Amino acid sequence: MRCFDAHIHAEGRSIEDLEKMSEAGVKYAVNCAFYPIIPKYPETFLDLFRKMTSFEIEKGREAGIELYPALGIHPRCIPPRYEIVLSEIPEGSAIGEIGMERGEKLEIEVFEAQLKIAMENDLPCIIHTPGKMKEEITKKTLEILEKLSFPESLGIIDHVTATTIEDIMERGYHCGLSVQKGKLSAEDALKLVEKYGPERIILNSDTGFGKAQIDAVPKTYKLISERLGEEIAKKVALENAREFFKI
């Protein structure tokens, strides 16, 4: 079994943690940019991106995981003078984690600026939806994507739940299912795959700076494989991600 974990934050993880993920079956992962406090300086992001495109890739390789950096500004850590950061964002394999947390003016401005960069550079985007006001922010996210005529093939809307999946599927975007405490259980993910089919559904663990089930994707793969067959499991835990991220 070879899995693709489509959303992690490797900076919050030791090389031994990545080794355990690799042993569990995770062989590819998208490493999304995040800073666990709000940086006072946009330059912090520039060095973070350099670290993610060099040191972190090496760390992953040593642990047996191919890490693809997704660069971007998360709505929870927007630095002052964020414009300085934008020009470096196309240096990654994808753009992320971007999106909105509370739907405020600055968040929308930063989100839209990054979506435009994705369109100009034909780069896939990992779009966060928050724990609170999930439905409202998802709706607003879809409106922004529509307003910009953002291509379906470049957008994965992440941390999707039973209450948000339908709208996203209808609009043709990809759905990220985060199997993690406080988000979805493996059983929840299974039910969504069962109901909506495996097309455009991509699993991730959101492993990062807090406690995490680092083997969430392989575990969910096994459950889906047992209940819905290996072909479907393989699609949501590997193939859809490889296709979406063009890897």
Add this chain to the structure above:
Amino acid sequence: MRCFDAHIHAEGRSIEDLEKMSEAGVKYAVNCAFYPIIPKYPETFLDLFRKMTSFEIEKGREAGIELYPALGIHPRCIPPRYEIVLSEIPEGSAIGEIGMERGEKLEIEVFEAQLKIAMENDLPCIIHTPGKMKEEITKKTLEILEKLSFPESLGIIDHVTATTIEDIMERGYHCGLSVQKGKLSAEDALKLVEKYGPERIILNSDTGFGKAQIDAVPKTYKLISERLGEEIAKKVALENAREFFKI
């Protein structure tokens, strides 16, 4: 058993790793500043220090370890315009990890500037010695300390070996024994404690961005306790550090 690990880099470690350290017996640790690539921007250090004095302390607490931030510029990651960083260095519980890697002009300049800050602010300093040219750089380090009349009570020279310990002990500084692959084994540390006595010897694991024996201090504690008695083990694995760092 309660241990003090006098030199770690918590940024390279997940909360689960810190929990394992805590379960093994590490209840206090000095978290030394380091950036795993050379930052292009000194501002990166300013945000790193803010992260170390907020987010990392919280992470440690959640895992059961009291983390004391040692702020400073390591010789392997000196940023341009490093002067900008200096004014924030006294915000930590200690200064570190500072020192020299190859003994070059810029390294000496940055090292001396930080030693002066330590003297002005009466802050304990963790002084790195490199894997290569260990004896030569240790000698040079002692010369610089002497030149500045650096107080013995504020200096721990770290990654000490059988070939460097004697000079440091003679000059009255503290010796950091790093029990880690490629550095000392627990057996090596035991022998040094046996030969030189427990005064001014402080154990650490140097757990950080690479693979590490995260329970090195508790393991060495047990070995020393078995062979030289609990009182001596307690001194080098807890009490000397608490005294030196004034905790």
